[in-house]
Amino acid sequence: MKPLLHWWLFVSLIVVITFAFAYFGLFLEVWDKDRTKLSFLIMIIFLTTTVHCGRETFKISNGIEGKISKEEINHIDWRGRQEVGWFISDLLLTIGMIGTVAGFLIMLAGAFAGVDLNNEEAMKGVLERMSQGMSTALYTTLFGLICGSFLKIQYFNLARATDLLIGTDGRGK
Numbered sequence: 658m659k660p661l662l663h664w665w666l667f668v669s670l671i672v673v674i675t676f677a678f679a680y681f682g683l684f685l686e687v688w689d690k691d692r693t694k695l696s697f698l699i700m701i702i703f704l705t706t707t708v709h710c711g712r713e714t715f716k717i718s719n720g721i722e723g724k725i726s727k728e729e730i731n732h733i734d735w736r737g738r739q740e741v742g743w744f745i746s747d748l749l750l751t752i753g754m755i756g757t758v759a760g761f762l763i764m765l766a767g768a769f770a771g772v773d774l775n776n777e778e779a780m781k782g783v784l785e786r787m788s789q790g791m792s793t794a795l796y797t798t799l800f801g802l803i804c805g806s807f808l809k810i811q812y813f814n815l816a817r818a819t820d821l822l823i824g825t826d827g828r829g830k
Contacts (some may be wrong), residue, residue, distance in 0.1 A: 660818030661718040690792035695756035696800040703804035710811045746808035753801015764790025
């Protein structure tokens with residue numbers, strides 16, 4: 658199957674998942690619960706990088722179909738242009754972990770300082786603050802893992818297509 662078609666089918670699956678999230682109100686819930694908003698930063702970076710991967714896949718597909726000259730194929734550093742995608746997929750995982758730490762800090766920051774443990778209302782407030790921090794930690798981790806993994810799948814398919822175009826040694830056919 659053509660590389661561009663692989664990419665398009667995978668992006669179509671992502672679009673369906675996105676609409677399902679929106680339909681069930683999960684984006685609004687994440688907006689309310691993630692105090693750092695890092696989940697949305699992860700999504701924006703993911704979408705931008707997905708577009709980059711699509712453009713690169715389109716170029717590779719044109720090369721495989723013979724729409725690009727051999728000189729141009731050998732002149733372009735195909736793998737170097739893909740390194741940004743691999744870097745960003747790891748960056749999304751890192752941002753997710755930063756959100757995890759931030760969520761735990763929110764959860765534990767002054768949670769029990771000056772709180773009367775015998776006061777039921779005070780304990781409800783403590784638990785509410787702790788749940789906000791915990792939801793921040795879990796949502797940022799979840800979005801970092803999912804978006805990072807989805808990018809890795811896209812760039813893996815792009816790397817396989819690049820191997821078809823230039824060969825595994827990088828010097829062309």
